[in-house]
Amino acid sequence: MIFGLYNGLWNQSAMFLSSLLLWGILAHGGSDFPFTTVVDILSENVEFSTFLRILQRQGCVPILNELQNYTLLAPVNSAFINMGTNESSTPFVLDNFILRNNVLSTSLIDDGITVIDCDVRFPLVLQKSVSSGSTLIKINEATIVDPDLAPSFQSATVHGISDLINDPPLLIDFLQDLEGQTGEFSLFEKFVESLTSDNIITDMEFYNNTILIPSNINFHRYFNQLEINYILDNFSKLDSVTGNIRKAWEKNRLNFFRNLILRGVHGGVHSQPESTENLNNDKISFESNDFGSSISVNDSELSIDSNIVFDRGIIHSFNDIPFLSKATHFNAETYLHGMNSSDFVQELYFRNLQKMLEDESLDVPLTIFVPETSLNEKFGYTKSNLLYHFIENQLWLEEEFLGIKSSTKMFESAFCSSNKRLGGNCQRLRIKKNLNGYIINDKYKILHNKPFEIGKTLIYTISEVLQLPGDFVPSLNPFYHCSKSLELLRKINLLDLPPNQEGYTILLPCFESWSTNGLDLEYLRRNLTAIELMMKNMILEGLIYTDSEDINLNTKNMFDQEISISVRTESSADSEKVFLNLSSVRESIETELNMDVFFNQGVIHPISKSYFPNDLSITLGDLIETTGTTAFIDFLNFFDDFNAVLSNNDSYSLLVPTKNSLRIDGIDKNFTSLHQWLELHVIPGNATSDLLECGNQINTTSGEPLTCRESSPGNYLLKLKNGNDNEVRILKKGCTSFDMNSCVFLIDRPISLQWLSPNKYHLKLPGVAIGIGIVLGAISVLALLFCILVVFVGRNHGTKVGEQPTDTEDNAAARPLLSANNAEPNSLAGSNDYQRRRFESAYSSNSSRKPIDVSTVRTSVNPV
Numbered sequence: 001m002i003f004g005l006y007n008g009l010w011n012q013s014a015m016f017l018s019s020l021l022l023w024g025i026l027a028h029g030g031s032d033f034p035f036t037t038v039v040d041i042l043s044e045n046v047e048f049s050t051f052l053r054i055l056q057r058q059g060c061v062p063i064l065n066e067l068q069n070y071t072l073l074a075p076v077n078s079a080f081i082n083m084g085t086n087e088s089s090t091p092f093v094l095d096n097f098i099l100r101n102n103v104l105s106t107s108l109i110d111d112g113i114t115v116i117d118c119d120v121r122f123p124l125v126l127q128k129s130v131s132s133g134s135t136l137i138k139i140n141e142a143t144i145v146d147p148d149l150a151p152s153f154q155s156a157t158v159h160g161i162s163d164l165i166n167d168p169p170l171l172i173d174f175l176q177d178l179e180g181q182t183g184e185f186s187l188f189e190k191f192v193e194s195l196t197s198d199n200i201i202t203d204m205e206f207y208n209n210t211i212l213i214p215s216n217i218n219f220h221r222y223f224n225q226l227e228i229n230y231i232l233d234n235f236s237k238l239d240s241v242t243g244n245i246r247k248a249w250e251k252n253r254l255n256f257f258r259n260l261i262l263r264g265v266h267g268g269v270h271s272q273p274e275s276t277e278n279l280n281n282d283k284i285s286f287e288s289n290d291f292g293s294s295i296s297v298n299d300s301e302l303s304i305d306s307n308i309v310f311d312r313g314i315i316h317s318f319n320d321i322p323f324l325s326k327a328t329h330f331n332a333e334t335y336l337h338g339m340n341s342s343d344f345v346q347e348l349y350f351r352n353l354q355k356m357l358e359d360e361s362l363d364v365p366l367t368i369f370v371p372e373t374s375l376n377e378k379f380g381y382t383k384s385n386l387l388y389h390f391i392e393n394q395l396w397l398e399e400e401f402l403g404i405k406s407s408t409k410m411f412e413s414a415f416c417s418s419n420k421r422l423g424g425n426c427q428r429l430r431i432k433k434n435l436n437g438y439i440i441n442d443k444y445k446i447l448h449n450k451p452f453e454i455g456k457t458l459i460y461t462i463s464e465v466l467q468l469p470g471d472f473v474p475s476l477n478p479f480y481h482c483s484k485s486l487e488l489l490r491k492i493n494l495l496d497l498p499p500n501q502e503g504y505t506i507l508l509p510c511f512e513s514w515s516t517n518g519l520d521l522e523y524l525r526r527n528l529t530a531i532e533l534m535m536k537n538m539i540l541e542g543l544i545y546t547d548s549e550d551i552n553l554n555t556k557n558m559f560d561q562e563i564s565i566s567v568r569t570e571s572s573a574d575s576e577k578v579f580l581n582l583s584s585v586r587e588s589i590e591t592e593l594n595m596d597v598f599f600n601q602g603v604i605h606p607i608s609k610s611y612f613p614n615d616l617s618i619t620l621g622d623l624i625e626t627t628g629t630t631a632f633i634d635f636l637n638f639f640d641d642f643n644a645v646l647s648n649n650d651s652y653s654l655l656v657p658t659k660n661s662l663r664i665d666g667i668d669k670n671f672t673s674l675h676q677w678l679e680l681h682v683i684p685g686n687a688t689s690d691l692l693e694c695g696n697q698i699n700t701t702s703g704e705p706l707t708c709r710e711s712s713p714g715n716y717l718l719k720l721k722n723g724n725d726n727e728v729r730i731l732k733k734g735c736t737s738f739d740m741n742s743c744v745f746l747i748d749r750p751i752s753l754q755w756l757s758p759n760k761y762h763l764k765l766p767g768v769a770i771g772i773g774i775v776l777g778a779i780s781v782l783a784l785l786f787c788i789l790v791v792f793v794g795r796n797h798g799t800k801v802g803e804q805p806t807d808t809e810d811n812a813a814a815r816p817l818l819s820a821n822n823a824e825p826n827s828l829a830g831s832n833d834y835q836r837r838r839f840e841s842a843y844s845s846n847s848s849r850k851p852i853d854v855s856t857v858r859t860s861v862n863p864v
């Protein structure tokens with residue numbers, strides 16, 4: 001079949017050949033023969049036989065015969081070799097080989113590069129060079145090997161060329177090839193690729209033009225990574241956004257592209273810089289160098305590669321297009337896209353907050369905290385918490401925290417309540433600096449220390465969506481240990497504060513504040529009126545932050561009473577304290593700078609001490625009553641010289657034993673040494689601080705000093721300084737609301753006069769007492785004998801119980817059960833505890849071993 005076709009062709013050719021032979025004989029050579037046509041020339045030259053055959057097969061011969069004023073580029077036979085035998089693999093297009101309205105004589109071609117764009121199917125780049133005396137002309141990829149074959153009968157010319165002239169590649173294919181070869185144009189390639197997928201590139205306006213291609217170097221010279229991400233739609237988010245967001249983004253990208261496209265096909269030699277313009281109608285000067293082989297636009301560096309033909313137009317590539325960034329407009333919105341935060345932009349538009357992203361031309365400084373989107377969650381944003389991501393100011397973290405002591409600072413967010421809660425004030429953000437960086441509201445990490453900056457807007461990425469401070473209770477960090485105060489507030493139904501148009505400032509005793517005032521807390525718990533007095537004075541109208549510098553102001557407490565407040569900051573080497581003086585509170589209330597806790601109705605200052613308002617009076621009597629040992633009041637009233645103690649005029653502190661221990665020790669009004677005993681338990685006010693600080697000399701009114709030791713943190717033991725090793729434990733304490741030197745210390749058992757060292761005791765006590773001492777001594781001896789007997793009997797019964805008490809250890813340190821906070825003096829447990837202690841106290845407190853209570857051991861070993 002193919003062979004047959006070939007034969008047919010051959011027959012045709014043979015016919016031509018014979019006629020050609022005839023003409024040749026008549027006219028001594030083809031070229032001199034009159035009336036030759038283009039087709040004649042092709043026929044005359046065997047080298048064009050393949051081309052001619054194809055022309056004939058495609059039916060193009062009549063066209064060539066009719067056409068005037070043209071140039072035919074005729075590939076010689078060897079040009080087809082690369083095609084193999086399959087001639088139809090590339091569709092043949094005659095127009096690829098014809099320059100219409102142009103009879104091109106090689107002698108008229110300029111040296112260097114000429115670009116022909118008119119009346120051709122795609123631009124042709126002619127390159128004329130002279131090397132070692134011979135002239136070389138290339139047209140696109142083909143070389144003219146047989147120039148200027150002019151027919152006599154047609155206004156036309158034929159140039160034999162070495163290769164076929166193929167359709168040039170599409171822009172995107174060209175770029176992919178180029179990127180494959182050089183690796184330097186990936187960014188522009190990606191850009192065009194993304195345009196192609198949007199079908200923008202097929203727009204007619206990109207035809208018949210010149211495209212300036214920026215290399216990656218060129219991109220990085222004019223754009224940062226965010227801007228590149230935005231232009232390239234690196235995160236493929238363009239398709240996911242809608243409405244004006246998308247319109248703006250597409251327009252920006254289009255402008256970027258149009259900026260790089262010059263109207264018309266420009267290339268090759270120009271004697272003068274040519275003024276042209278791009279598709280954005282910006283003037284661009286186009287200058288060619290080195291015979292048109294390199295180009296410069298608007299005084300750029302010379303092109304890397306030039307005059308590359310694509311379908312349809314011509315390409316020059318650059319490392320330095322100076323106006324690369326000119327047409328692309330960047331603002332906060334574009335930067336957010338560049339950060340893969342298009343969802344955030346979408347949310348802002350959705351909540352009608354796009355004004356927050358509006359142009360830097362508005363000149364409004366702004367800081368944005370953008371949640372990282374890698375989590376790929378759909379966040380429940382509200383208008384309010386979106387606004388909480390903005391600060392209407394520029395926050396340069398590193399500068400803000402440079403060289404300041406406090407590692408925490410507060411900033412006003414753009415969320416300003418128009419409602420009743422904060423009285424139109426703006427909710428704040430607290431930013432803390434630590435070794436690892438910055439953290440917002442103790443929870444949200446800021447992921448980089450340097451912001452992205454665009455115009456007057458700074459952008460930081462954060463770990464999570466910011467949530468606005470919530471209700472009062474959940475806002476408090478559990479590690480602040482405010483539960484005791486919250487319990488008081490709950491009792492008076494103040495955990496929900498009524499809206500007050502101004503917001504609240506709450507001074508909340510947290511941390512250890514109640515552990516030194518455990519008795520006061522207990523007193524309050526039993527008296528709602530007192531709780532109200534206490535807590536309603538600690539809740540103030542309006543917002544007072546610790547960073548408000550030194551100010552004086554007037555406000556109201558929850559009783560609607562006028563309060564004047566002065567705030568003063570005191571810096572020391574390691575901390576910055578803020579003191580608030582309230583006209584309703586005697587003491588100056590100490591808080592730490594920037595430790596403010598925000599909640600939806602205001603600010604909380606967690607304080608580490610309980611301060612009592614003037615209106616609240618907790619007396620020594622109240623505190624003794626709280627301990628349950630009311631007999632102690634009677635004892636004091638019994639003696640005239642102790643009347644002053646409860647008068648609250650002078651300062652005294654009291655060691656009050658638990659009610660049960662008094663009973664067990666048989667101390668009542670009939671106790672003979674009651675006065676002396678009381679003296680041991682009444683501490684002059686000026687020694688109170690020694691007791692509070694657990695000093696080793698604590699004067700009592702008896703003259704016999706006590707000494708204190710802390711057996712384990714928070715566990716305090718007292719004993720007579722000049723006595724034996726017997727110790728009493730402080731279970732709870734509390735001071736009066738008006739005098740820090742008047743306190744009540746609940747102890748687990750009475751201090752006994754008998755614990756004084758014998759010689760001391762003798763010196764101090766009259767003869768009667770000595771007698772009593774002797775009697776007591778005798779009783780002790782008898783008791784000892786009795787004990788030995790018990791042990792002996794016990795052994796006879798075959799139990800080892802009697803031996804066990806030698807197995808002792810430090811009772812105090814080993815028994816958290818007895819810690820001051822846990823002990824309940826009035827309960828049964830308290831009395832058991834006391835009995836156990838009594839037993840233990842028979843052993844030296846310095847002993848490192850712990851005795852075992854015989855009674856409990858007995859019941860467990862031998863229950864019958």
Ligand SMILES: *[C@@H]1O[C@H](CO)[C@@H](O)[C@H](O)[C@H]1NC(C)=O
Nearest residue numbers: 067068069070101102103155
């Ligand atoms: C060919 O070119 C000549 C001179 O430029 C012109 O006069 C003539 O009209 C052209 N012929 C055709 C068919 O275009």
Ligand SMILES: *[C@@H]1O[C@H](CO)[C@@H](O)[C@H](O)[C@H]1NC(C)=O
Nearest residue numbers: 084085086087088089090091
């Ligand atoms: C030649 O190429 C065309 C198109 O690519 C193809 O359809 C045809 O099968 C090929 N013929 C031969 C003989 O390879």
Ligand SMILES: *[C@@H]1O[C@H](CO)[C@@H](O)[C@H](O)[C@H]1NC(C)=O
Nearest residue numbers: 117118119120204207208312
């Ligand atoms: C491009 O130029 C060619 C030849 O000059 C012309 O035929 C074609 O219509 C032009 N295309 C566009 C889109 O202008």
Ligand SMILES: *[C@@H]1O[C@H](CO)[C@@H](O)[C@H](O)[C@H]1NC(C)=O
Nearest residue numbers: 186187190228229232234235
């Ligand atoms: C696209 O973004 C990723 C992640 O930020 C980055 O690693 C990559 O370099 C970006 N691609 C381009 C072409 O800039």
Ligand SMILES: *[C@@H]1O[C@H](CO)[C@@H](O)[C@H](O)[C@H]1NC(C)=O
Nearest residue numbers: 278282283284285298323326
């Ligand atoms: C090119 O330079 C001219 C003259 O300096 C200037 O007017 C024009 O705006 C520049 N073009 C671009 C796109 O920046």
Ligand SMILES: *[C@@H]1O[C@H](CO)[C@@H](O)[C@H](O)[C@H]1NC(C)=O
Nearest residue numbers: 235340343373374375376377
């Ligand atoms: C961009 O954000 C999307 C979620 O919107 C996420 O799935 C994707 O992993 C992010 N891309 C990068 C490179 O972080």
Ligand SMILES: *[C@@H]1O[C@H](CO)[C@@H](O)[C@H](O)[C@H]1NC(C)=O
Nearest residue numbers: 527528529530533616617618
């Ligand atoms: C409760 O406290 C109030 C205010 O301090 C006081 O007036 C009242 O006497 C107290 N009531 C009792 C039962 O202690």
Ligand SMILES: *[C@@H]1O[C@H](CO)[C@@H](O)[C@H](O)[C@H]1NC(C)=O
Nearest residue numbers: 566567568580581586587588
């Ligand atoms: C606050 O009160 C203390 C004493 O309680 C006083 O020393 C201090 O000067 C007062 N501060 C202000 C600012 O009034």
Ligand SMILES: *[C@@H]1O[C@H](CO)[C@@H](O)[C@H](O)[C@H]1NC(C)=O
Nearest residue numbers: 631634666667668669670671
């Ligand atoms: C004290 O003694 C008197 C008389 O001896 C007696 O009536 C009274 O009940 C005793 N009081 C106590 C508390 O034991």
Ligand SMILES: *[C@@H]1O[C@H](CO)[C@@H](O)[C@H](O)[C@H]1NC(C)=O
Nearest residue numbers: 650651683684685686687699
């Ligand atoms: C403490 O007060 C007592 C009287 O209450 C007095 O005798 C004593 O001197 C005072 N001590 C000091 C150090 O002021």
Ligand SMILES: *[C@@H]1O[C@H](CO)[C@@H](O)[C@H](O)[C@H]1NC(C)=O
Nearest residue numbers: 684686687690697698699705
């Ligand atoms: C305690 O008593 C001693 C001696 O009696 C005295 O020197 C000292 O000042 C007293 N301390 C206090 C705080 O009263």
